[in-house]
Amino acid sequence: MTIVPVALGRRSYDVVIERGLLGRAAERLAPLARGRSMAIVSDANVTPHLATLQATLAAAGIASEAIVLPAGEGTKSWAQLETLTDRLLAHGVERGDHVVALGGGVIGDLVGFACSVVKRGCGFVQIPTTLLAQVDSSVGGKTAINTRAGKNLIGAFHQPASVLIDPDVLDTLPAREQRAGYAEVVKYGLIDDSAFFEWCEANGAKLLAGDPAAREYAIAHSVEAKARIVAEDERETTGKRALLNLGHTFGHALEAEAGFSDKLLHGEAVAAGMALAFAYSARRGLCDRQDAERVAAHLRAVGLPDSVAAAGIRASGIVLVNHMRHDKKMDAGTLPFLLARGIGKTFVDHSVDLTDVAAFLDEERT
Template identity: 75%
Template sequence: MTIVPVALGARSYDVVIEAGLLARAGDHLASLSPGRRMPIVADENVVPHLDTLRASLERAGIASEAIMIPAGEGSKSWATLERLTDRLLELGVERADHVIALGGGVMGDLVGFATAILKRGCGFVQIPTTLLAQVDSSVGGKTGINARAGKNLIGAFHQPKIVLIDPTVLDTLPARELRAGYAEVAKYGLIDDAAFFTWCEEHGPALLAGDAQARVYAIAHSVRAKARIVGEDEFETTGRRALLNLGHTFGHALEAEAGFSDRLLHGEAVAAGCALAFGYSAAHGLCPVQDAVRVAAHWQAVGLPDGLAAAGIAASAERLVDHMRHDKKASGGHVPFLLARGIGQTYLDKQVSLEDVRSFLALQPR
């Protein structure tokens, strides 16, 4: 068992990582709300895991109620949020109760936001079942839903009470979903840990092929990296936490163009976005060209998109830049970009010209 603390004062919590943990989840949750029912919000993709979790809760003396939500990014909507909060209120959820989010990033984002606003805030537990959610979205307290104007524009910071990660659930994850989550793993190396990116180059293919030891190492390393950054800048006020958005400004524009659908998964968009961020940095003399080439080569090696063409995006540069104008991090008419001086040397630039970005994107193969 590996326990990674997320140090946030009164909002601190642990991330517990252990093979087979799902079947023992009740042991870790029994003390949260003694004698109270724990609703579980899940989608049809995780029904086998739901059965394991409910059996574990029952053994620990915890009653549960399953609330099924349609799978996919489309569930991060006002309509689904309304249905979920209405159902939680019907179940009599109180402020001291805890709701379990079982599934990928969509479930975590949706349940986190629902519990942030329900009765002005109640507790929730993250049990992520995708690699992307295990290494990124389940940790840090960013919750929310999408709007017509863009991704995650409606939301709140709301930390979970505990995060339980069972790496063995990844054995049932489709290969495409696993690759998409891997983009968030390698991203930590690109941000400020060049040695970890080298590890990814050496072990990433084995991780994706099923190497259990590589998966556990990558998950624990990624969670520690995110916990450290979140602990330094919980509400993204100093700029430190913004580094976690590497690839996201480009990536969210690609997702918007794809209609926030399964046509382009979030992790795939992040991979393409990271490649574009390094490509833009190299084109402007900010980082060595060979580093941008290295990033693109690694994405190609593991089957992730390394740009617009590989991501299936044919939209004009003007259209993609227009999507960026709706980015939730926009301020004073500027959109902050994460750029790079090299692998492991990401930095935040708040003065990037969108005209320069448009010119760069216009030259990208489609």
């Protein structure tokens, strides 16, 4: 078992990482259940894990009610938020209760946001079932839904009471979802840990093949990195947490053009976005072109997109930049970009000209 504390004063909590933890989750959830029925929110892809969780709770004398939502990015919507909050209120959720989010990043984001507003804020627990959610979205308290204007534009900071990670649940995850989650693992190496990026180059294929040791190391290392950054800058006010957005400005524009659909998974968009961030950094003379090529080569090697075209997007640079104008990080008409001076040397650049970005993206298309 690995326990990673997220140090946030009164909002502190532990991330528990252990193989087989889902079948023993009642031990961790019992104190939060308070002798009441727990609402478990999941999606149609997680039915076997939902059955395991409900069985272990029942064996411990804890009642539960499952709320199963449609799978896919489209579930992060106003319509599903309304459905979920209505169901939680019908369940009788109180402020002191804890709702369980059992699923990937979509379920975690939606449930967290719902719990931030139901009864003006109730508790929740993250039990992430995808690699992407385990290494990134389940930790840190960012919750949101998507709108027509863009991704994650309506949301709140709402920290979970606990995060329970069972690496074994990844055995049932489709290969494409595994690869998408791996993009967020690589991100931690590219931000400020070049040694971890080297580890990824040497062990990424092994991790994606299901090697337990590689998988557990990657999850623990990623969670520790994110917990450290979140503890330093919970609400992205000092700039440190902004580093976690590497690849996301480009990536969210690609996702928006794909209609926030399964045509392009979030992790796939982030992978292409990271490659684009390094390519753009090289174009501006900020980092060595060999570093940009090395990043792209690793992403290609594990089956992730490394360009706009590889992401299946045919839009012009100006179309993609127009998506960026709706980015939630826009400040006084300026959009901060995560660029790099090398692998493990990411920084926030507030001087990027979006017209130049559009020209760069058009160059990338050809």
